[in-house]
Amino acid sequence: MKIKYNEIDKSIEIKDGVKTHYFVMKFLMVLNLLNAVLRILNINKTGIGFQEIIWFVLGFASLIILYLFVFKRTTLEKIPIGEIKELNEKSIFGRNRFSIKLLNGKKRDLTELKTQAEFKELKKMFEDIRIAE
Numbered sequence: 001m002k003i004k005y006n007e008i009d010k011s012i013e014i015k016d017g018v019k020t021h022y023f024v025m026k027f028l029m030v031l032n033l034l035n036a037v038l039r040i041l042n043i044n045k046t047g048i049g050f051q052e053i054i055w056f057v058l059g060f061a062s063l064i065i066l067y068l069f070v071f072k073r074t075t076l077e078k079i080p081i082g083e084i085k086e087l088n089e090k091s092i093f094g095r096n097r098f099s100i101k102l103l104n105g106k107k108r109d110l111t112e113l114k115t116q117a118e119f120k121e122l123k124k125m126f127e128d129i130r131i132a133e
Contacts, residue, residue: 002014002015002016003110003112005125005129010082011079012078012100014076016110016111018109019075019077021111025069026066030066033062033066035059040056040059071106072106072107073107074102074107076108081129084101084102084103085103086100086101087099087100087101087123087126088101096119098113098122
C-alpha cells in the first residue's frame, strides 16, 4: 500500500499513477469531443444520418465524462487531514473500489488498494488519526 500519513504536514500522501491516467483520459475526451463537434458541424452538407447520431451521442458522453473528471474527481497526492470527509468502499460488478471523499465534494480514487485487507489497514490508519468515518 502506497498511502502514508505525514505527521509533520498532517496530511495523507498517496503515491500512484492516477494523475497521469486522468490526464490521458481528459485528453482523449477532449479529442473525442472535438471530433464529434467537427462531424456535427458538417451536418449541412451530409444531412442527418446514422453516423451523425452516433457522433452526437459520443460527443455528449465525452462531455459528461470530461465534466466528471474535471469537477468531481481529484488527483491530489498530498491531501490535508482537514479536507477529508470519509473513506468509501463501493462494489462495481463484483470488484471493490475504494475512494476518499473530500469536503469540497470531490472524490480521490485509491487505485492501489486491491484487497479488503489493505482497505481495513487504511481504515485503521484513518481511525488512529481520528478522521471522521
